[in-house]
Amino acid sequence: MKKSEWSDREIEELLRQMPKVKDHRNPIDMNQNFPFKKRNAFPWLVPSIATAAAVFLCIILGTKFIGGPTSQLFQEKSLNEKSLNQQITLKKENIQPKDQTFSGSDNREPLKSSIYENEVRKGKVITYWIPDEQAQNIIPISTIVHNIKNKSRLDVFNEKMAQLNENEWGLDDFYPINADFNFNEKSGTVDVNVPADHEYGKGSSNELMFINIIKKDISSNSNVKKARLFTDGKPGIEFGNTGIKNEIMIQPERHHAYLFYYPNRHESPYLVPSIEPFENIRDAFKAMKKDRNGLKKSMHLKIKENELSIRNKVLYLPVERDSKIKNDQLTVFSYEALLLTAKEFGMEKVVITDAPIKQIGPFDLTKENKVPIAPNMRNIE
Amino acid sequence: MDSVFDELYNKYHQDVFQFLFYMVRNREQAEDLVQEVYIRVFKSYDRFEGKSSEKTWLFSIARNVAIDYFRKQKGWKDKLMEKFDWSASQVKDSDPIPEEIAVQKEEIQWVYKSMEHCTMDQRAVITLRFIHDLSIAETAQTLGWTESKVKTTQHRSLKLIKRHMETFYVKEGSNSDEKVRVER
Structure with missing residues (x-):
């Protein structure tokens, strides 16, 4: 039996379900592969100057030999010219690699890794603090989010944290944080609500990491001075070492190297x-x-x-x-x-x-x- | 600092990559071609006049890069001829399916395989329209076509895919008693 079971609409629907395919390469490594980023505006300039200098030398020395009376000198002159010409060629060859080293060996333009004012435009910069694989350091990772419309920074923060690729970046899989973050306009605080079965209170490194990351995330992305903590809507989060904590004061992070x-x-x-x-x-x-x-x-x-x-x-x-x-x-x-x-x-x-x-x-x-x-x-x- | 270029890169390179992936049907090749697209973007973005959106402009460059890639391919003429010879190509299943597709349900795999039989233009239209969700007008702008040409090409592509889906159903799906239906 050869009968079509699909209408045009159904095929369209299937096409829309095709997987989103992503380029998993590290953006910095990829950018480094671009051979062009900083092109020399006048690639001919240095070789030209070198050639001009060599010709100038040729003329100076040449005139000296022309002044000589004997044919032997003329012979020497032509020999000298020859060797000078060789030098010119050598010079030209030498100059090119030298020029290349100015913009980095193998022509790769080094790239910046941070976000600068002129790149942000209408987007918002969000910074997430992510532990390294050994849970020794907390690494700030920043991103620019465009097309935000009427969303608050905290909405964007909540929305995007599920999309972090910590493992791909060589960091520990920490996000999304198992908690709701809400801004309380009345108290001017960020309310952090964890479910009853959360695991952030188990183990001292877990709780330290959780508290530090909450502090740093809020400090980097807002001017809020206090976070109130809740478990399943009730005030306080119980931590194994520090006991029940109801709030965390957020200090601006400053004066670090x-x-x-x-x-x-x-x-x-x-x-x-x-x-x-x-x-x-x-x-x-x-x-x-x-x-x-x-x-x-x-x-x-x-x-x-x-x-x-x-x-x-x-x-x-x-x-x-x-x-x-x-x-x-x-x-x-x-x-x-x-x-x-x-x-x-x-x-x-x-x-x-x-x-x-x-x-x-x-x-x-x-x-x-x-x-x-x-x-x-x-x-x- | 080439901040405009950087923004074009950061904002759209995943879209460009995905478009090229479905055009050339090979991850490694798509990775190389993304680079070629951005070399062309770098050479010309200061002349970009903003008549079209940045996204459609980038897709149009990506499409040209994909066309050039196919032109350079050895034996592309043979491949093209197969497109016209339906009887020869209907059972063809040459390229291995990429991992991303292989883990999908059978019908998605059939759609992917069927797309191989589309022409470059047909593939570009259905990729832009349905995978990238561009409107008819945006697709027309990307390809430099009229909207009616986009509609006609889209219609023909869907028919072609449907025809190949039928074949896959007969060949691979008929062993199963289950009726193949699209999950809605």
Whole structure:
């Protein structure tokens, strides 16, 4: 029997049920594969200058030989010209790879990892704090959400937390949090309600992680100063170690130094604030030069933190004159860690003075650069 | 900073990837072609005039990239000829089914297999219309066609898929006594 069982409408319906296929590659790794991002506007310029210089040399030396009386000299001249021509060719060959190293070996343009003001437009930036696989550090992951219409930031936060790909990012599967988050306009608090069978109270690391993440999530995404805790609608959450807690005070997170955290199986580090705060920005910069509590050193620029100055929320930071700053991915991450640390101390812009290089990745070091809105941008869809 | 480019990338690259996946029917190839799409976007986004939406503009570039890919394919003429030779192609089942499709119910797998028999244009229309949920007008804008051409192509594609579904039903589904119906 050969009979169609499907109408056009049914086929349409089946087509709509086709699976959503996603590109699972890490956006940063993917971006690095783009061979073009920063193209030299005048690729012919350096070889041309080199050729012109070589021709100029040729003329100068050539004139000297032409001035000579004997044919032997003429012979020498032609020999010299020949060798000069060879030099020119060699020079040309030498110049090209040199030019390439300026924008990074193998032509890859280093990329930034944080979110900056000009990228946000009408979207909203949401930051989720996610534990690493060893539950040692909490990593801030930020995303820009577009097309929000009339939704509040908390609505978007609730909606998107089910879509986080923690495992793919080399982090611990923590979200969605088994709790409802609601903003209580009357009390000006975020009310966190867990079900009766929640497991956040079992084990000290569980409860510490839960409380810290709630604090950091609320602090990063709102100005709310207090979270009230509920279990199944009744006040308080019982934690194994600390007993019943009814509320958590939310302090703004400030004065931390940003260091690197390398997740397993990933090459790119996350920029992560130190656990402890620092008294001043100089100490924070110093702390970035060493590994600390499972985080790796993030300062790969030879900064002179003792000579820094601050004017109108702009940080002026000199670097060693003879320091060789590379235009590579590690340096870009390091510079972003510097910007984020500066932000922790209320800075809005940073100027590197005496920079021996004009550009690192997307950052123009001849100008002041704004501090990021949030670290570690990832797409959530 | 190429913030506009970055935004185009962050906002749409999953859509572009999915479109290419259903066009070329191969994850690795789609990954490579996404890169090609964004190279073209990078070369031309400063000239983008905003006459169409960013999304339809990106889809139109992705479609051109997919067409170029098929042109470069060895033996593409043979593949094209098979499209016209119904008797030769109706039992063809050459490419392995991607994992994402293989885990779906049988009818979805048949739809996917049937799409292989569509022409590039037919595949583009049904992918944009039903998988990406674009309107007739948006699809027309993406393909640079009139709306009536989109409707005609859509109609023909659905007929073609239906015909192949019948064949799959006879070939693979007739062993089962259950009547094959779409879950609504």
